[in-house]
Amino acid sequence: MHELPVTQGILSVALEAAQRNGARRITTINLTIGDLASIVDDSVQFYFDILSKGTIAEGAVLCFRRQPALATCVDCGHQFPISAPLTATCSACGGTRLHISGGREFFVESIEVDDEDRGSAGDFERE
Amino acid sequence: MKIEVAQGILSANDQIAAENRATFDAAGAFVLNLMASPGAGKTSLILSTVEQLPGEVHPAVIEGDLASSIDADTIAARGIPVVQINTGGSCHLDAPMIRTALASFPLDGIGLLFIENVGNLVCTANFALGAHLSVVVASVPEGHDKPYKYPGMFARADVVVLNKADLLEAFEFDLDFFRRGLEMVNPDAPLLPISCRTGEGVEGWVAWLLARLH
Numbered sequence: 001m002h003e004l005p006v007t008q009g010i011l012s013v014a015l016e017a018a019q020r021n022g023a024r025r026i027t028t029i030n031l032t033i034g035d036l037a038s039i040v041d042d043s044v045q046f047y048f049d050i051l052s053k054g055t056i057a058e059g060a061v062l063c064f065r066r067q068p069a070l071a072t073c074v075d076c077g078h079q080f081p082i083s084a085p086l087t088a089t090c091s092a093c094g095g096t097r098l099h100i101s102g103g104r105e106f107f108v109e110s111i112e113v114d115d116e117d118r119g120s121a122g123d124f125e126r127e
Numbered sequence: 128m129k130i131e132v133a134q135g136i137l138s139a140n141d142q143i144a145a146e147n148r149a150t151f152d153a154a155g156a157f158v159l160n161l162m163a164s165p166g167a168g169k170t171s172l173i174l175s176t177v178e179q180l181p182g183e184v185h186p187a188v189i190e191g192d193l194a195s196s197i198d199a200d201t202i203a204a205r206g207i208p209v210v211q212i213n214t215g216g217s218c219h220l221d222a223p224m225i226r227t228a229l230a231s232f233p234l235d236g237i238g239l240l241f242i243e244n245v246g247n248l249v250c251t252a253n254f255a256l257g258a259h260l261s262v263v264v265a266s267v268p269e270g271h272d273k274p275y276k277y278p279g280m281f282a283r284a285d286v287v288v289l290n291k292a293d294l295l296e297a298f299e300f301d302l303d304f305f306r307r308g309l310e311m312v313n314p315d316a317p318l319l320p321i322s323c324r325t326g327e328g329v330e331g332w333v334a335w336l337l338a339r340l341h
Contacts (some may be wrong), residue, residue, distance in 0.1 A: 036312075086276075086306065099314060
């Protein structure tokens with residue numbers, strides 16, 4: 001259960017990015033998570049709702065873009081998406097030697113922020 | 128407004144891991160991160176390895192466990208410098224824990240530092256510590272399907288040591304199936320079957336390791 005520190009990581013990356021850009025509120029956090037990265041979406045959202053309370057990310061929606069892993073058959077070259085537990089057999093030729101690539105992505109892609117009062121008047125800019 | 132971030136979720140941990148690496152390099156210590164399920168034989172591998180190290184390579188150990196100092200006591204009884212990290216409930220070591228441990232654990236003269244991670248085939252894979260080598264210790268009784276079930280862990284290994292290889296037959300362990308699973312996610316990691324109990328294969332592992340040290 002490493003979703004707690006993972007969620008803390010998501011929150012701090014998002015808050016830093018928002019701060020760098022002078023944003024007032026984070027509405028959405030777009031995440032790219034590989035299918036082999038062992039992260040449970042629901043669990044992350046659960047922790048996020050608790051951890052983000054009182055921050056400018058409170059109430060933000062986490063959007064998970066799942067990135068599948070790709071299997072390539074060594075024998076016939078056939079490629080197909082694959083997730084854990086991995087299969088040992090090519091879905092085209094039945095070959096038993098596969099190579100897996102991708103599926104381990106694990107990053108904050110972007111955040112969507114609400115900055116409507118930003119720049120409207122210098123007076124409103126916070127330090 | 129959308130702000131592009133493209134930053135790793137654990138980048139704060141990765142940053143401290145890089146600082147740990149700099150500390151290791153400055154001290155001239157080569158560092159292994161040992162990851163495995165509970166009971167695979169991480170502590171046994173450390174003890175078997177140390178027995179065969181040449182005299183000039185001084186070892187030390189950082190022990191990570193949820194609780195207890197059982198492993199650290201075993202290591203200390205052999206006269207090996209050891210520091211215990213109890214993670215409380217946490218299922219893995221992270222880079223800040225290592226940094227804290229290093230503050231009270233001078234690396235002077237240490238040539239080879241083993242970091243024994245918490246027994247766990249999932250979480251430990253995500254948290255870089257700053258080690259030079261990720262060593263995954265699998266063991267025969269766990270079954271030959273582990274690379275298929277825990278691809279994230281096996282993909283991260285620089286080397287896979289398969290312990291309890293004296294039990295291959297008793298457990299009807301299909302070594303070829305295991306090897307294919309490993310090659311699927313990690314074609315570069317060597318697979319070294321050993322037995323800490325009988326000593327079989329340990330010499331080869333130590334030779335492989337020492338070649339990385341120089």
